[in-house]
Amino acid sequence: MNAWELSSASHFRWTPPRQGSRTPTSLAAATAVVERLFRDLDETFSLFRPDSEASRLARGELTLPAASAQMREAYAEAHEWRLHTEGAFTPERPDGVLDLSGIVKGHAIREAGTSLLALGRRDWCLNAGGDVLVSGSPRPGSAEPWKAGVVDPADRRTLITGYALGANSRHNAIATSGSAERGEHIWRLGSGMEFVQVTVAAADIVTADVLATAIIAGGPRMLDRAADEWDVAVLAIRADGSMLATPGFQPA
Amino acid sequence: MKIRGTVAAALASAGILLAGWQTGTQVNGISTVASSTTATGTTGAGSSGSGSTGSTGSSGSGGRQARQRPPGSSGTSASGTYRGNSVQTRFGPVQVQITVANGRITDVTALQLTNTDGKSIQISNRAAPLLRSKVLAAQSANVQTVSGATITSDAYLTSLQAAIDAAHL
Numbered sequence: 001m002n003a004w005e006l007s008s009a010s011h012f013r014w015t016p017p018r019q020g021s022r023t024p025t026s027l028a029a030a031t032a033v034v035e036r037l038f039r040d041l042d043e044t045f046s047l048f049r050p051d052s053e054a055s056r057l058a059r060g061e062l063t064l065p066a067a068s069a070q071m072r073e074a075y076a077e078a079h080e081w082r083l084h085t086e087g088a089f090t091p092e093r094p095d096g097v098l099d100l101s102g103i104v105k106g107h108a109i110r111e112a113g114t115s116l117l118a119l120g121r122r123d124w125c126l127n128a129g130g131d132v133l134v135s136g137s138p139r140p141g142s143a144e145p146w147k148a149g150v151v152d153p154a155d156r157r158t159l160i161t162g163y164a165l166g167a168n169s170r171h172n173a174i175a176t177s178g179s180a181e182r183g184e185h186i187w188r189l190g191s192g193m194e195f196v197q198v199t200v201a202a203a204d205i206v207t208a209d210v211l212a213t214a215i216i217a218g219g220p221r222m223l224d225r226a227a228d229e230w231d232v233a234v235l236a237i238r239a240d241g242s243m244l245a246t247p248g249f250q251p252a
Numbered sequence: 253m254k255i256r257g258t259v260a261a262a263l264a265s266a267g268i269l270l271a272g273w274q275t276g277t278q279v280n281g282i283s284t285v286a287s288s289t290t291a292t293g294t295t296g297a298g299s300s301g302s303g304s305t306g307s308t309g310s311s312g313s314g315g316r317q318a319r320q321r322p323p324g325s326s327g328t329s330a331s332g333t334y335r336g337n338s339v340q341t342r343f344g345p346v347q348v349q350i351t352v353a354n355g356r357i358t359d360v361t362a363l364q365l366t367n368t369d370g371k372s373i374q375i376s377n378r379a380a381p382l383l384r385s386k387v388l389a390a391q392s393a394n395v396q397t398v399s400g401a402t403i404t405s406d407a408y409l410t411s412l413q414a415a416i417d418a419a420h421l
Contacts, residue, residue: 130400151400178401227377245382
């Protein structure tokens with residue numbers, strides 16, 4: 001069990017474009033920066049590290065007002081999302097323990113993206129645990145978008161569809177949540193889970209990640225709310241394999 | 253002579269600016285009429301090369317839409333009004349209605365424009381059923397990355413170093 005999915009080694013992938021004119025040195029440096037960032041965030045936010053700040057908060061040894069600025073900011077952001085999603089997304093477990101797992105992953109990817117840009121890298125695709133943030137194009141200088149596939153929940157070796165990110169797309173990020181994650185950081189609202197998998201594309205990774213989680217928890221009502229109030233594309237899949245999609249995911 | 257030329261050029265660029273402004277403000281993504289007007293204006297006036305800012309992007313979507321337009325208006329001298337599907341463009345949803353008299357388009361009206369009013373987005377961005385067969389047919393196998401829900405594992409973030417995929421570098 002893991003506090004946040006990032007930690008799964010096989011699910012982290014950073015893909016710079018093939019035709020980049022980057023030198024291996026700067027590539028290695030950029031990779032090292034991202035790794036370092038993820039490691040630091042894990043040390044702060046992992047509930048599976050007894051010595052992490054998050055664990056001390058969970059055990060009541062530390063109170064939120066006394067927590068680090070980073071922790072308080074993450075909590076404030078998560079709390080704002082709870083208001084925006086009418087509680088479909090929440091930073092607290094049913095037992096009252098503070099659990100920021102739902103937002104920390106998006107936060108980590110966002111921070112990594114900011115670092116890559118700060119290092120002067122403009123064209124990249126960062127995939128952590130199946131959540132993706134891109135910048136620029138796989139062919140630097142061109143208008144070609146990055147293409148992200150969406151996994152079929154019934155058969156994870158196949159893709160259901162694809163979605164264009166970066167370049168001229170309004171969306172740079174895509175995130176997928178599944179009902180299998182329940183018990184980690186998704187607590188359903190009301191009766192039964194309608195969707196087994198929800199994918200959201202948005203301009204930023206935190207919005208995509210949080211809304212995907214919220215729609216899994218909140219069902220069709222949250223799906224409509226997300227489609228109405230955010231500039232997002234949503235693909236929601238039910239247990240019987242039937243699907244709902246906003247226009248962004250409808251084939252042309 | 254020279255003065256007249258300058259005045260003509262100024263007028264031409266004013267026209268282009270105006271057309272660009274119309275397309276730009278009113279409707280980023282819009283109707284066939286507006287974008288084709290802009291296009292003609294630009295080429296016709298030639299010279300100055302100034303202005304015509306936001307106009308280019310829109311023509312593609314407008315054109316595509318127009319083609320989808322009148323169901324069953326083929327060949328015969330149809331009359332009436334036809335409402336197109338709402339089409340998602342990168343500027344937002346667009347929907348057009350045309351009026352046809354004796355097989356000729358006499359009027360084009362934009363029913364739904366871009367983000368100027370939240371309501372139209374609200375209606376048009378709603379999710380609808382999607383047929384799996386349709387998606388699979390449209391799908392390209394050619395992807396660079398994959399989004400999927402993570403199956404939880406208990407590895408730590410620190411083991412990530414070994415996982416950065418060198419094959420893609």
